[in-house]
Amino acid sequence: MSEKLTEEMLSALPDARGHFGAFGGRFVSETLMDSLMTLEEEYKKLKNDPEFQARFDKELADYVGRPTPLYFAERLTRETGGAQIWLKREDLCHTGAHKVNNTIGQALLASFLGKKRIIAETGAGQHGVATATVCARLGLECHVFMGAEDVQRQSLNVFRMKLLGAEVHAVESGTRTLKDAMNDAMRDWVSYVDETFYIIGTVAGPHPYPMLVRDFQSVIGRETRRQALEKTGKLPDALVACVGGGSNAIGMFYPFLSDESVQLYGVEAGGLGIETGKHAAPLCAGRPGVLHGNRTYLMEDENGQIAGTHSVSAGLDYPGVGPEHSWLKDIGRANYVSVTDDEAMEGFRKLTRVEGIMPALETAHAVAYAIKLAATMDKDQTVVINVSGRGDKDINTVAKLEGIEI
Amino acid sequence: MSRIERTLEALKGQGRKALIPYITAGDPHPDATVGLMHTLVAAGADIIELGVPFSDPMADGPVIQLACERALKHGTSLRQVIAMVKEFRIKDSETPIVLMGYLNPVEAMGYEVFADAAVDAGVDGILTVDLPPEEADEVAPLFTERNLDAIFLLSPTTTDDRIRAISEHSSGYVYYVSFNGVTGASKINVEEVASRVDHIHKLTALPVAVGFGIRDAATAAAVGRVSDGVIVGSVLVDTIARNQADTDQLKRALTDLLHPMREALDGLSS
Numbered sequence: 001m002s003e004k005l006t007e008e009m010l011s012a013l014p015d016a017r018g019h020f021g022a023f024g025g026r027f028v029s030e031t032l033m034d035s036l037m038t039l040e041e042e043y044k045k046l047k048n049d050p051e052f053q054a055r056f057d058k059e060l061a062d063y064v065g066r067p068t069p070l071y072f073a074e075r076l077t078r079e080t081g082g083a084q085i086w087l088k089r090e091d092l093c094h095t096g097a098h099k100v101n102n103t104i105g106q107a108l109l110a111s112f113l114g115k116k117r118i119i120a121e122t123g124a125g126q127h128g129v130a131t132a133t134v135c136a137r138l139g140l141e142c143h144v145f146m147g148a149e150d151v152q153r154q155s156l157n158v159f160r161m162k163l164l165g166a167e168v169h170a171v172e173s174g175t176r177t178l179k180d181a182m183n184d185a186m187r188d189w190v191s192y193v194d195e196t197f198y199i200i201g202t203v204a205g206p207h208p209y210p211m212l213v214r215d216f217q218s219v220i221g222r223e224t225r226r227q228a229l230e231k232t233g234k235l236p237d238a239l240v241a242c243v244g245g246g247s248n249a250i251g252m253f254y255p256f257l258s259d260e261s262v263q264l265y266g267v268e269a270g271g272l273g274i275e276t277g278k279h280a281a282p283l284c285a286g287r288p289g290v291l292h293g294n295r296t297y298l299m300e301d302e303n304g305q306i307a308g309t310h311s312v313s314a315g316l317d318y319p320g321v322g323p324e325h326s327w328l329k330d331i332g333r334a335n336y337v338s339v340t341d342d343e344a345m346e347g348f349r350k351l352t353r354v355e356g357i358m359p360a361l362e363t364a365h366a367v368a369y370a371i372k373l374a375a376t377m378d379k380d381q382t383v384v385i386n387v388s389g390r391g392d393k394d395i396n397t398v399a400k401l402e403g404i405e406i
Numbered sequence: 407m408s409r410i411e412r413t414l415e416a417l418k419g420q421g422r423k424a425l426i427p428y429i430t431a432g433d434p435h436p437d438a439t440v441g442l443m444h445t446l447v448a449a450g451a452d453i454i455e456l457g458v459p460f461s462d463p464m465a466d467g468p469v470i471q472l473a474c475e476r477a478l479k480h481g482t483s484l485r486q487v488i489a490m491v492k493e494f495r496i497k498d499s500e501t502p503i504v505l506m507g508y509l510n511p512v513e514a515m516g517y518e519v520f521a522d523a524a525v526d527a528g529v530d531g532i533l534t535v536d537l538p539p540e541e542a543d544e545v546a547p548l549f550t551e552r553n554l555d556a557i558f559l560l561s562p563t564t565t566d567d568r569i570r571a572i573s574e575h576s577s578g579y580v581y582y583v584s585f586n587g588v589t590g591a592s593k594i595n596v597e598e599v600a601s602r603v604d605h606i607h608k609l610t611a612l613p614v615a616v617g618f619g620i621r622d623a624a625t626a627a628a629v630g631r632v633s634d635g636v637i638v639g640s641v642l643v644d645t646i647a648r649n650q651a652d653t654d655q656l657k658r659a660l661t662d663l664l665h666p667m668r669e670a671l672d673g674l675s676s
Contacts, residue, residue: 017540017541025541026538026540026541027509027536027537027538027541028464028536028538029464029465029535029536029559029561029583030538030558030559030560030561030563030564030572030583031559031561031562031563031583031586031587032563033538033563033564033568034563034564034565034568035563173468173471173475174461174462174471174475179462180462183462183463183464186464187464187465187466187467187588190465190586190587190588191586191587191588191591191593192586193563193586194563194586288513289510289513289514290508290509290510290513290536291462291510292462292464293536298510300510300514302514303483303484303485303511303514303515304460304484304510304511304512304513304514304515305460305461305478305510305511306461306462306510
């Protein structure tokens with residue numbers, strides 16, 4: 001009974017105004033409204049267009065390299081001594097992270113809409129690289145906005161983007177990180193709205209972005225569901241994914257939302273500890289507000305000014321989160337937890353040494369929590385970790401933390 | 407009739423156009439704002455748009471971004487901005503004040519608490535840049551009940567259906583954004599503005615004020631010729647930035663900018 005109700009609820013969300021319960025919506029200046037409404041209409045048509053879907057599926061198979069494996073982490077399971085731990089290997093996607101599932105989808109959308117100029121924001125640079133990559137693939141002009149602080153911290157990815165033909169704009173305003181990059185991307189979009197398509201990197205932003213990014217990323221959960229049934233004969237008992245904006249997590253969770261037996265865990269960046277205030281965990285320690293076009297949980301001060309964030313992982317270093325996660329939190333369907341920088345580093349080392357898989361520092365948060373969780377579960381149960389990205393990009397950060405100069 | 411409506415109606419009766427300067431509250435310092443507001447009125451302002459600083463002003467260019475940063479460095483909060491209006495009202499009970507900013511500080515304060523405090527202080531209108539009418543169904547009735555004017559934006563990309571719908575949700579005036587872009591950019595095309603404002607006048611009976619890109623008396627006059635008022639922001643804020651060390655000099659500089667605009671606008675009616 002309740003499962004059927006959930007299916008009905010899900011098919012109705014987001015509602016016509018882009019709301020997930022009290023969250024989501026379209027909070028932008030008037031200049032962008034027409035463009036967003038056109039995008040929504042066109043996307044609804046293309047979503048059911050066999051030609052578009054066939055093209056998207058082909059790109060996912062032949063360019064991204066899907067399906068990605070669902071891998072049994074046998075040694076990690078044995079060392080942990082609880083539930084079986086399985087890894088969904090999004091780190092094996094082209095460009096090294098799940099981000100490309102979305103960028104190829106949105107770039108195809110841009111091409112179908114006849115827009116030749118692409119803009120994107122990026123924090124660590126993974127979404128920027130994934131956007132620059134698909135722009136090279138489809139012959140589109142690409143501008144990436146990146147906080148000046150991040151440009152310095154992630155010089156390797158800046159160089160990758162430039163090699164791919166993108167122009168990287170260093171953003172000097174505000175805290176000079178991801179949120180400011182998103183501000184400047186929106187300013188650029190307002191200024192060149194007629195010819196520009198904005199490829200947002202996560203399930204945030206104004207409607208229809210949270211919906212369409214979720215749809216493009218849901219391939220992760222659909223594959224996982226099928227693979228789990230094939231390989232273990234049942235659905236997983238728990239899914240664990242890291243949450244910054246939350247695109248890899250929603251992509252994993254969404255196809256399982258009506259499967260009540262499947263527990264969902266989103267892991268936020270606890271930074272130096274929630275109690276220190278130096279973290280990036282709006283779902284665990286923030287409150288609802290409006291930023292970047294949607295209503296969602298935010299980190300803000302008592303006057304509604306957006307707070308600075310801290311995380312060892314640049315990709316999680318964002319004061320907001322996708323509105324669908326805020327809704328899943330409030331209805332109690334998903335659990336949102338946090339792990340600290342130190343715990344994440346331990347997860348990073350563990351997966352690297354025990355399985356020979358070096359996860360991104362973002363992913364390492366999910367690994368750290370999943371190990372704790374699996375230890376409390378029975379041996380016949382299964383946990384799937386979404387390994388959202390590989391860790392090569394983080395080598396410099398890890399070396400620095402260990403006091404090693406490369 | 408609201409103070410904004412009264413003011414605009416009186417101007418219309420005299421065949422004059424409204425001059426609407428914008429400054430960011432708390433910039434360069436919270437103590438300076440009320441004095442600067444009186445300076446603006448003395449230099450010819452009919453209505454003041456008082457900016458509420460926000461950490462992430464997505465619709466603003468670098469000039470107003472920096473003004474927000476200066477104001478926030480001194481901890482300027484929405485409550486303080488409302489208190490500034492209250493202080494302004496001690497000496498000036500005539501000039502309408504519109505609070506202009508972003509939604510999150512208002513949400514953080516609470517819609518009803520905010521609306522009550524704004525009315526109590528003598529605020530006349532609210533313009534929330536990132537709040538289209540579609541998302542305003544909770545807050546708009548609170549404004550209407552209190553006779554606060556809700557001012558919404560129209561832009562070059564707004565369709566006719568939306569112009570009609572937005573106008574229905576608006577009172578006081580509508581704010582036409584003269585080009586696709588952020589505040590402070592220099593993209594204004596006066597002929598395009600003229601034809602758009604003409605068209606908007608056919609779709610709504612509300613006064614149309616035009617903002618973005620108006621930096622001098624000549625542009626103010628050209629835009630004033632086709633609209634009911636002109637909004638001047640970044641050029642004033644930039645003047646504040648360049649004269650922040652000396653308040654008297656700052657007041658003279660603001661007057662020197664605004665006064666010729668007033669004269670140019672009044673020259674249209676003679």
